[in-house]
Ligand SMILES: Nc1ncnc2c1ncn2[C@@H]1O[C@H](COP(=O)(O)OP(=O)(O)OP(=O)(O)O)[C@@H](O)[C@H]1O
C-alpha cells in the first residue's frame with residue numbers, strides 16, 4: 001500500500017524567513033495523522049503549501065489519484081487552491097473563515113461547488129439537469145449537517161452561530177467537497193472540554209464511516225494523543241520527531257521543544 | 266448619559282454650527298452701499314435649529330443601538346416580511362402590472378419619459394448589483410459599459426442601418442466583451458484599488474469617445490438615432506414614447522427574472538462566497554478568475570442593453586451622458602437600495618432618479634438633500650432600504 005499524500009523535503013521561504021525547512025510527511029489511506037509544534041512552528045504554512053495557497057520554494061507534494069491506495073502519483077505543487085480541492089483535499093481554517101452573509105445550509109452547498117457544474121445558462125433556464133443538481137446538493141448538505149450535528153441551525157446565518165458550531169460548520173463545508181483527505185487546522189481551538197469531546201467523536205466518525213484520512217493540527221494534546229495514529233512534530237520549520245503517540249510522549253527532543261508546555265498528559 | 270450631559274453636548278454642537286456658518290449666514294456684503302449687513306437673527310435660527318437637530322440625532326442613534334441588539338428574525342423590516350409572504354405575491358404582481366400598463370395612459374408624456382429614464386436606471390442598478398451586490402466587486406466606471414451599449418447602437422445604425430432589436434443583443438455582447446477586457450487585468454484587485462482602476466477605465470472610455478472624432482463624432486455626439494420600430498409601422502410621437510416605455514418595462518422584467526435566477530444558483534452563491542471570503546471560497550473549489558469574469562461580463566451585459574435602449578429613447582447621445590456622475594448615481598442606487606437585494610435596488614433607483622427630478626424647484630438644495638439622505642442612510646440603515654434576505658431551502662425526507 002502506498003501513501004495517499006506524500007510530502008518530500010518541502011521548503012517554504014518568506015523572504016529571509018524559512019518557515020518550513022525540508023519537511024517529509026506521509027499519510028496512508030484512512031489514517032489520522034497529527035502535526036504538532038509550538039506557536040509559529042510553521043504548521044499552518046505547511047497546510048497552505050499543500051492546499052495551493054502558497055507554492056513551496058522547494059520539494060515535492062504527491063497525492064495518489066482519487067485517494068486510492070493503488071492510484072497514480074500526481075504532483076500537486078503550485079496548483080491553484082480550487083484545483084487542489086477538486087483533487088480531493090479539503091481543509092478548515094485556524095481563524096474561522098465562513099461565508100458570513102450566507103445561511104448555514106448555503107455554506108455547505110458552496111462546498112458542493114466543485115462537484116456540480118451548472119453554468120450561467122443553466123441558472124437562467126433552470127432546466128431539468130440544473131433542477132436535479134440543486135435538489136441533490138440541498139439534500140446532500142442537509143445530510144452532512146445532520147451528521148455533524150448542526151441540523152437545528154440550517155437557515156441561520158453563519159455569523160450567528162456559537163463559536164463551537166462555527167468550527168463544526170467549517171468541517172461540514174469541507175466534507176461537502178467529497179475529499180479523501182481532510183486537513184483540520186486547530187479544530188478544537190476555543191472549544192470547551194465538552195465540545196472537544198464531541199469533536200473527538202466526530203473526527204473518528206468521519207474517518208470510520210467514509211474512510212477519509214485526516215491530517216490534524218492541534219494544540220490540545222489530549223485530543224491529539226487520543227485520536228492520532230502517527231504524530232509529526234515540527235519546530236522552527238524543521239521536523240524534530242515522528243512516531244506513535246507513545247513514542248512522541250517520551251521523546252526528549254519533543255519535550256525540550258515544548259519546554260514549559262505540557263506534553264505528557 | 267444624564268440629561269445634563271446631553272444638553273451640554275447639544276449646546277456645544279449648536280455653538281460650533283453657529284461659528285461655522287457665521288460667514289455665510291450672518292455676514293452679507295451690500296454691494297450697492299458698500300456696507301455689511303449683520304443678520305444676527307440667522308445666527309439664532311442656526312443655533313436653535315442645530316440644537317434640536319443634534320438632540321434628535323443622538324436620540325435616533327441611541328434607538329438604533331437598542332434596535333441592533335434585537336433578534337435578527339424579528340428585525341426584518343415590514344417590507345422584507347411583506348416580500349416573503351407568499352400570499353401577497355400574486356396580488357402584488359397583479360397590482361404592479363396594472364399600474365405599469367396604465368401608467369403612460371394616465372400620466373402625461375413628460376411623466377412617462379421621466380419614468381422611462383428611471384426604469385433604465387433600474388436596469389443599470391440591477392446590472393451593477395450583480396457586480397457589487399453579489400460578487401462584491403466595487404466597480405466605479407460602470408457608465409462606460411452603458412456608453413458601449415449606446416454607441417454600439419448609434420454607430421451600427423449610422424454605418425450599417427442596424428435596427429434596434431438586432432442592436433439590443435449586440436450592444437449587450439459588446440459590453441460583456443468590454444467587461445471581460447476590464448475584468449481580466451484587475452482580477453487580483455479588491456475594494457478601493459479596484460474602484461480606482463475601474464474609475465480610470467470609465468474615464469478612458471469617455472475620453473476616447475470625446476476625442477476620437479472620426480469614430481464617435483466627439484462631444485457633438487450622434488443625432489437622429491431611430492426609435493425602436495414595430496414591424497415597420499409608422500408611429501406618432503406619443504405612441505413611440507409609450508412604446509419605448511413598455512420596452513423598458515419588459516427589459517426590467519427580464520432583468521429581474523434573470524438576476525433572481527442567477528442569485529439563487531450555483532453561480533450566484535459562488536459570487537456571494539467570493540465576496541465574503543476569497544481564500545475560503547477557493548478552498549471550496551471555486552475558480553476565482555472564472556467566477557469574477559462572469560460577474561464582470563454579466564454586469565456589463567445589462568449596462569450594454571440599457572445603453573441601446575437609452576440611445577433609442579433619447580435619439581441623441583454624446584459623451585456627456587456617460588460621465589463619472591452617472592456611475593456614481595448607479596452605485597448609489599445599489600448601496601442605498603440594499604446590496605444584493607433586487608427589491609431594494611429597484612426602490613433605490615426609482616427614488617434616486619425620480620426624487621431629484623421632482624425636486625427641480627428646490628434648485629441647488631436638491632443636491633444637498635441628496636447628499637444628506639445618503640449620509641443618513643449609511644448611518645441608520647447601512648444595509649440599504651430593503652436589505653437582502655438569503656433564500657432558505659426545503660428538504661423533505
Ligand atoms: N505570508 C507570510 N509571510 C511572511 N511570513 C509568514 C507568512 N505566513 C507565515 N509566516 C511566518 O511563518 C512562521 C510560521 O507560521 P505559521 O502560521 O505556519 O505557524 P503555526 O505553526 O501555524 O503557528 P500557530 O500554532 O500559532 O498557529 C511564522 O514565523 C510566521 O510569522
Ligand SMILES: [Mg+2]
Pocket residue numbers: 043044045094
Ligand atoms: Mg497555525
